Amino acid sequence: MKKGVKCLWVIALAAVLSSCCGEPQAKYVFYLIGDGMGVNQVMGTEQYNQATGKGPAEVNFAHFPVRGFVTTVSASSLVTDSAAGGTALSSGVKTYNSAIGVNSDTVAVSSVADWAHMAGAGVAIITSVGVNHATPACFYAHTEKRKNYETIASQLIATPVDFAAGGGFITESKTGHSGSYFEDLAREAGIKVFHGPSFDGVSAEKGRVICLSGKDESDLPYAIDRKEGDTSLSDLVSAGIDYMEENFSQKGFFMMVEGGKIDYAGHSQDAATCFQELSDFANAIDLVLAFYERHPKQTLLVVSADHETGGLMLGAGKYEINPERLAAQKGSKDALTTLFRSTFFPEGQSYKTPSWEEVKAFFARELGLWESVAVSKSAEAHLKDIYDQTFGKNGNKDLGETNLYSVNSKLVSEAVICLDNAAGFKWSYGSHSGSPVGLYVKGAGQEAFVTVKDNTEIAPTIAKLTGWK
Ligand SMILES: [Zn+2]
Numbered sequence: 001m002k003k004g005v006k007c008l009w010v011i012a013l014a015a016v017l018s019s020c021c022g023e024p025q026a027k028y029v030f031y032l033i034g035d036g037m038g039v040n041q042v043m044g045t046e047q048y049n050q051a052t053g054k055g056p057a058e059v060n061f062a063h064f065p066v067r068g069f070v071t072t073v074s075a076s077s078l079v080t081d082s083a084a085g086g087t088a089l090s091s092g093v094k095t096y097n098s099a100i101g102v103n104s105d106t107v108a109v110s111s112v113a114d115w116a117h118m119a120g121a122g123v124a125i126i127t128s129v130g131v132n133h134a135t136p137a138c139f140y141a142h143t144e145k146r147k148n149y150e151t152i153a154s155q156l157i158a159t160p161v162d163f164a165a166g167g168g169f170i171t172e173s174k175t176g177h178s179g180s181y182f183e184d185l186a187r188e189a190g191i192k193v194f195h196g197p198s199f200d201g202v203s204a205e206k207g208r209v210i211c212l213s214g215k216d217e218s219d220l221p222y223a224i225d226r227k228e229g230d231t232s233l234s235d236l237v238s239a240g241i242d243y244m245e246e247n248f249s250q251k252g253f254f255m256m257v258e259g260g261k262i263d264y265a266g267h268s269q270d271a272a273t274c275f276q277e278l279s280d281f282a283n284a285i286d287l288v289l290a291f292y293e294r295h296p297k298q299t300l301l302v303v304s305a306d307h308e309t310g311g312l313m314l315g316a317g318k319y320e321i322n323p324e325r326l327a328a329q330k331g332s333k334d335a336l337t338t339l340f341r342s343t344f345f346p347e348g349q350s351y352k353t354p355s356w357e358e359v360k361a362f363f364a365r366e367l368g369l370w371e372s373v374a375v376s377k378s379a380e381a382h383l384k385d386i387y388d389q390t391f392g393k394n395g396n397k398d399l400g401e402t403n404l405y406s407v408n409s410k411l412v413s414e415a416v417i418c419l420d421n422a423a424g425f426k427w428s429y430g431s432h433s434g435s436p437v438g439l440y441v442k443g444a445g446q447e448a449f450v451t452v453k454d455n456t457e458i459a460p461t462i463a464k465l466t467g468w469k
Pocket of ligand 1: 263307
């Protein structure tokens with residue numbers, strides 16, 4: 001036998017032995033979920049960043065060595081919601097829309113976080129939205145309806161998640177509870193609660209911890225609206241990595257990180273906000289990549305999404321995209337709505353009806369319309385029509401436009417859509433689509449994901465590589 005052939009044979013044997021009877025390939029697993037993050041959102045973010053310089057030219061995970069697509073259909077619909085999508089990603093089980101950690105018969109199913117815990121590894125669940133929102137909930141809770149927020153919050157406190165982090169607790173209006181009610185329950189259960197943006201001292205804790213923004217909102221602010229003193233997803237992930245590295249270096253750990261508001265920006269059809277949110281998710285993944293550099297042989301990063309949101313198209317009719325036109329947008333639709341209302345509908349004060357020119361000046365300043373971005377005659381006529389309805393003969397009345405997570409001023413909402421279309425980004429609708437989503441993998445055992453093609457196959461593949469199940 002030639003020496004080269006023998007050498008290859010030895011390598012092949014070693015690979016077989018390590019995969020079937022040897023050490024687990026991955027010890028530290030990061031499962032990174034961009035909620036509502038379709039492939040066009042990822043591509044659009046690179047185009048936006050390259051044209052505006054508002055983020056890195058390359059979205060880090062889009063260039064991971066193993067890439068593919070996963071299908072996202074749920075057991076009840078070809079278009080999944082975050083609950084069924086999250087359950088498929090966490091547990092490998094298809095279920096009906098709205099189900100959190102239960103199958104189609106409403107029987108509880110275990111998640112990869114449970115498998116990690118049962119095997120003695122640490123568990124961290126991190127999100128930019130409420131800690132009991134659908135995606136994180138699918139990793140630790142079991143309930144028939146995603147809207148059972150307080151059941152989910154109680155289950156988070158009762159479940160051995162070592163490190164949980166997010167904006168805050170979401171509560172149900174019927175109980176009158178505030179988020180601090182659940183923070184108190186967590187403390188009573190022996191969990192240490194920290195508030196951001198700095199989480200000094202978290203890594204020194206030996207028991208369970210929950211890290212929250214400390215603000216009234218259960219979500220972190222959008223990246224595009226973030227101000228000094230606000231907590232970011234990176235703040236939470238940084239604290240999480242410090243804590244897990246300190247406490248679970250020996251036993252290994254599982255960490256789920258959700259970029260939850262990529263989805264919100266899709267629901268409200270707001271491209272610049274969506275792209276900055278996705279960049280912010282990638283910024284948090286930079287911290288994970290730094291951990292990977294310290295433990296390259298034992299760390300696995302799996303990035304995917306539960307579904308696509310908004311039916312985002314790259315191209316709005318013409319054969320061109322001009323992402324630089326989004327550069328002047330200063331805030332999200334939500335933030336611009338707040339500014340619009342305080343400018344033209346100041347509370348408790350009478351305000352002279354603004355002229356169309358004054359309103360145009362507002363959108364020129366906040367979005368660049370009529371300034372850095374030309375507005376077509378038909379688009380201007382559409383906006384003027386909404387202006388006439390808003391500031392009509394019968395008095396001024398802000399027309400609301402409702403999406404899943406907010407009610408924006410209709411004039412603001414349509415002005416942003418006008419800008420998005422002028423830049424070549426077109427939203428199909430303000431809800432989820434049934435498109436497949438990307439799967440991006442790097443690290444220990446990455447080759448095992450080459451054949452993964454449905455969202456139910458990810459969690460079992462992680463379990464196989466870690467030996468957790
Ligand atoms: Zn979702």
